[in-house]
Amino acid sequence: MTLTQRILTIAVIVLGTMLTRFLPFLLFPAGKPTPKAVHYLGSVLPGAVFGLLVVYCLKNVSLFTGSHGLPELISIALVVLLHLWKRQMLLSIAGGTACYMLLVQFVF
Amino acid sequence: MSQNNKYLTALKAAFPYTIPIFAGFTFLGMTYGIYMNVSGFSFWYPMLMSMTIFAGSMEFVAVNLLLGAFNPVQALAMTLMLNARHLFYGIAMLDKYRGTGLKKIYLIFGMCDESFSINCTAQVPEGVDKGLFMFFVTLLNQLYWVCGATMGGIFGSLIHFNTEGLDFVMTAMFVVIFLEQWLKEESHVSSLLGLGLSALCLIAFGPDQFMIPAMAAILGVLLLLKKVLEKGGVAI
Numbered sequence: 129m130t131l132t133q134r135i136l137t138i139a140v141i142v143l144g145t146m147l148t149r150f151l152p153f154l155l156f157p158a159g160k161p162t163p164k165a166v167h168y169l170g171s172v173l174p175g176a177v178f179g180l181l182v183v184y185c186l187k188n189v190s191l192f193t194g195s196h197g198l199p200e201l202i203s204i205a206l207v208v209l210l211h212l213w214k215r216q217m218l219l220s221i222a223g224g225t226a227c228y229m230l231l232v233q234f235v236f
Numbered sequence: 237m238s239q240n241n242k243y244l245t246a247l248k249a250a251f252p253y254t255i256p257i258f259a260g261f262t263f264l265g266m267t268y269g270i271y272m273n274v275s276g277f278s279f280w281y282p283m284l285m286s287m288t289i290f291a292g293s294m295e296f297v298a299v300n301l302l303l304g305a306f307n308p309v310q311a312l313a314m315t316l317m318l319n320a321r322h323l324f325y326g327i328a329m330l331d332k333y334r335g336t337g338l339k340k341i342y343l344i345f346g347m348c349d350e351s352f353s354i355n356c357t358a359q360v361p362e363g364v365d366k367g368l369f370m371f372f373v374t375l376l377n378q379l380y381w382v383c384g385a386t387m388g389g390i391f392g393s394l395i396h397f398n399t400e401g402l403d404f405v406m407t408a409m410f411v412v413i414f415l416e417q418w419l420k421e422e423s424h425v426s427s428l429l430g431l432g433l434s435a436l437c438l439i440a441f442g443p444d445q446f447m448i449p450a451m452a453a454i455l456g457v458l459l460l461l462k463k464v465l466e467k468g469g470v471a472i
Contacts, residue, residue, distance in 0.1 A: 133306040140308045141298050142288045144315030145322075149347050152326030158334050166327060168462055169455070172426045173328045174356050176454045178414040179430020180321070181349060183450075185407040187443040203404060207411045217412055221256045224408035229401035 195236040203228040246368035249361050254376045257350045260405040261380035267403075268295055269388020275299050279389030286385035290346055290378055294318050295385075317448060324451065325352040332356065336367035343367075346374040348381075350406075353413045425465060429457055 129137070156162045162170075189197045207224035214220070269282040277299075289295050294315060301311050325347055332355065333340050343355075351374045360369045418427055437450035458465070 129302065129306050134302055136308055137301055137306065137311050138285060138288070138298065140311045141294060141301070141315050144312045145289055145291045145294060145319050146345065148316060148319040148322035149326060149344050152323055152330060153333070153340075153344055156327075156330055162330060165459065165462070166330070168466060169458060170327045170330050172458055172465055173324050173454075175417050175421055175424070175426035176430030176433075176458065177321070177324050177328065178353065178410065178417050179427050179432075180434045180447075180450060180454065181353070181410045182407070182414050183431060183434035183438055184447070185410055187438055187446070199401075200404075200407070203408070204411055207408050208415060211412055211415050217416075218252070218255055220412050221405060221408040224411070225259075225402065225405045228404040228408075232401040 195232075199228055199231040199236050202231060242365055243368065245363070246365050247372045249364045250369050250372035250376065253354050253358050254373055254380070256405055256409045257354075257377050258380050260403070260409065261350070261377060262384040263402045264292060264406070265381045265384020265386075266388035268292070269385040269390070270392050271296065271388075272299055272385075273389050273392030275303060277302070277389070279386055282385040282389040283382065286382045287378075290348060290381065291319055291322075292348065292381070320448060320451060321349075322347060325349075325356075328352075328356060332366075332370070336370070339367050339371045343370055343374055346378050348377065350409070351377045353410065357413055357416050423465065425461065426458065430454060433457065 156166055186197075186200060189200050191197050203224045206227050207220050210223045211217075211220035265282075265286065268286070269279065272282045272285075273279070281302075282295075285295055285298060289298065297314060297318060298311075301307075301314065326344070329343075329347070329352065333343050336343060351370075354373050354377075355370045358369075358373070360366050414427065418424060421427065433453040434446070434450040437446040437453060440446070441449050
């Protein structure tokens with residue numbers, strides 16, 4: 129690729145990304161009433177989206193080969209337990225990450 | 237004086253929420269910068285691309301697109317597919333970003349997974365300007381990402397220390413955010429649907445192709461359940 133072609137490719141990627149981010153706000157501007165169905169989706173979507181993001185993070189974990197997803201399972205269990213116990217976001221995240229790093233570097 | 241205070245208060249309130257992302261983005265950003273470096277690109281590429289695209293997974297894919305033959309249509313299609321989840325974020329943030337003035341443009345521009353998640357769930361303390369809080373969350377996150385990517389691009393292969401597994405910080409953060417949402421919601425139907433339908437689609441379509449079917453399934457089922465969920469009749 130020439131430099132111009134590279135710049136064009138990057139520009140297209142920027143444009144595509146911005147389209148996905150701005151489209152809902154362009155379709156449903158603040159001045160006009162938002163359709164009821166969209167308003168409903170806006171209120172129920174967050175729960176489902178966070179579920180989707182958790183699965184997205186784990187998409188490359190293989191249950192049948194390698195470590196069978198055990199480091200992930202153990203570390204997530206620790207994150208949940210820590211969080212239910214202290215409810216300190218940073219503690220839960222740091223604890224779970226440290227546990228995962230130890231597991232993949234020394235155990236599995 | 238009070239003007240300065242307003243900004244400082246919002247920055248101080250926002251910063252703690254971004255600490256996990258500081259760890260995650262510095263690391264992932266550096267990984268991305270190093271990846272570009274070893275693929276033969278100067279540090280200008282990761283620096284400028286992390287500023288303008290600011291969508292982590294897409295930037296990794298972009299390296300492959302830049303190394304291949306020139307095909308802008310394919311690049312656009314890939315981008316739209318990979319980033320389609322932003323549409324969901326936008327719909328969920330329509331109300332929250334309302335009334336934030338000019339900052340709204342930057343809030344939407346910088347709406348990556350992490351900034352969206354924090355801005356959607358964080359309880360902004362009393363007396364802190366909500367718009368400014370969300371602005372600083374977004375800005376700090378992008379700053380971490382751009383710095384990481386640029387450093388990775390400059391120092392590239394010089395870095396040798398065992399960071400294996402550090403990327404789990406992002407997974408841990410999303411688990412915590414999912415849990416926070418779970419603890420505060422009255423009905424868990426939507427959260428369970430999100431987990432369940434995504435997992436089913438992952439099994440059916442595989443890791444590279446499951447996002448679009450999963451989103452379609454979530455959207456479809458949530459719309460079908462509109463009457464039930466709006467009443468709040470079921471509390472699972």
